[in-house]
Amino acid sequence: MLVRRETPDDIDAIRAVTAAAFRSAAHSAPPVDDSGEPGEATLVSWLRADPGWIPELSLVAVDGETVVGHVVCTRAYVDDRPALGLGPVxxxxxxxxxxxxxxxxxxxxxxxxxxxxxxxxxxxxPAYYRRFGFVPASTIGIAAPDPAWGDYFQARTLTAYDGTTGSFRYAQPFDRLSP
Known part of the structure; x- marks a missing residue:
């Protein structure tokens, strides 16, 4: 398996992988278009068209020539300070x-x-993302976009973290998903 940046040739495969991954997920977003696919599959397309898209942070896992996984981070904010929103994976x-x-x-x-x-x-x-250094965001002073998310909204500080606290805001396309 190789992890690399996505290319234009990967776009359809990424949508298929995302749809398959979230089709039976307990907390997937409902379909947002006539495709019937989970909302996360459409979200990736919306994010790609958004100013918050960061091409360097859209990665695929490939096995031979087959895309088997995808992750993306897009521009987010803590109050007015830049941050990243991760997902979907x-x-x-x-x-x-x-x-x-x-x-x-x-x-x-x-x-x-x-x-x-x-x-x-x-x-x-939390039990899954803890292994990557994520903690409940509230423990470092970051407020979730929806307080009902509780400890499921998590944050991971990186080397350049300067102690910023405040309210987290994902890239705008996340707001288009139904709760």
């Missing part, structure tokens, strides 16, 4: 629990750190 169902997701997470966090980003926020399962 997608792995083909038959590749889950094989290290693909971990490889993608390590790669995107390393790339973000190398780019002098300061903080990454995400909504996800």
């Amino acid at each position: 997608s792995v083909l169902p038959d590749q889950q629990s094989s290290g693909v997701g971990s490889a993608l997470m390590h790669a995107v966090l390393g790339a973000a750190d190398a780019m002098d980003e300061s903080l990454v926020g995400l909504l996800g399962e």
Whole structure:
């Protein structure tokens, strides 16, 4: 398996991987278009068209010529300070629990750190994301976009973190998903 930046040739495969990964997920977003695919599949397309898109932080895991996973970070903010919003993270169902997701997470966090980003926020399962250094965002003074998310909204500080606190705001396309 190789982790690399996405290319234009990967776009359809990324959508298929994201749809497959979230199709049976307990907390996936409902479809937002006529495709019937989980909202996360459309979200990636919306993010790609948004000014908050950071091409260097859209990574795929490939096995041979097949895209088996994808992760993306986009521009987010803590109050008016730049941060990153991570997600979605997608792995083909038959590749889950094989290290693909971990490889993608390590790669995107390393790339973000190398780019002098300061903080990454995400909504996800604390038991899973803890292994990558994420903590409940509230413990470092970062307020979730939705207070009901509680400890599921997490943050990971990077080398350039300067102690910024405040309210987290994802890239605008996240607001288009139904709660």
